[in-house]
Amino acid sequence: MNKKRDRLGVIFGILNYINLQHNSVKPTPLLRHSGLSSSSFTEYYQELIGKGFIKEIIDKNGKYATLTDKGFKYLEKYKTILGFIQEFEL
């Protein structure tokens, strides 16, 4: 992933990867895929949990991240919001 992505792109990348992994992925492969440093990834990861985009499920095999309804909504709206931002040069 491109390191110069902005915040919205980073969040989209994380959420989209979870979605592509059938809405269940362990934090380590998610970190690897995000292309972020460990500390930066932890910040984003905690922020996404805090804002209700993802939730953690813990079972006998460990921790998994899954998308919430709000996370799916972000994925669905991302491209239209990006179009709006570009059109109005925000």
Place this chain on the structure above:
Amino acid sequence: MFPHHVVDLLDLSSDLIFTVTTVIFCFLIYLKTRESYELTKYKGIKYFRDAFLFFGISYVLRFLFSLTLLSRVTNELLLPKGLVMLLSIILLGYFSTMGIVYLIFSFIWKKFDNKKLEIFGHGIAIALSIVALFTASHLMLISLQIILLGIALILGFTTKLKVGKMSPTKGLYFLIIALWFINLIITSERLFTWETEVFFQITSIVVFAIIYHKISKLI
């Protein structure tokens, strides 16, 4: 030419229709962009939608001010003239400056520290209101806002800020601000004929409608 009392009535009716339509568009823009902001917390969207909220409030205040000026003519004024003038200068000064400043911030915010930028915005709005208050003049307020816009344009296009070329979108932003100046002048000074005032009001509505239409198509 219409008789004076007919002009007042026409003025009031057209101004009421204009204000209601403009305020509806401003609040529609604000509401339409709410979900996009709540999902992303993107600063550019925040400044953009808040700018329209501030312009909506400013247009309501402008109409109330215009109403008190007209009711003074017909001896229906309940509040002292001086108090109305001072209140309108303070409130109009603050909210309209915030509208202008936030519209400019919506496309330059990436170049600055955002917490400082917001404080700076409120600071400018309060400072302009206070200066206008001491001079007790709406024209002073407009002059200060024009100077502010001029400085923003000069900084934006000639310095390292490099906000980019004048695009159709920035043209719309510029029109919103310019038409605000004209509409405020119309309220405080009788410089134009009724027909000219209506022309500017219709132009303002068209600009707000274009922006709302563009947003509706996108989100």
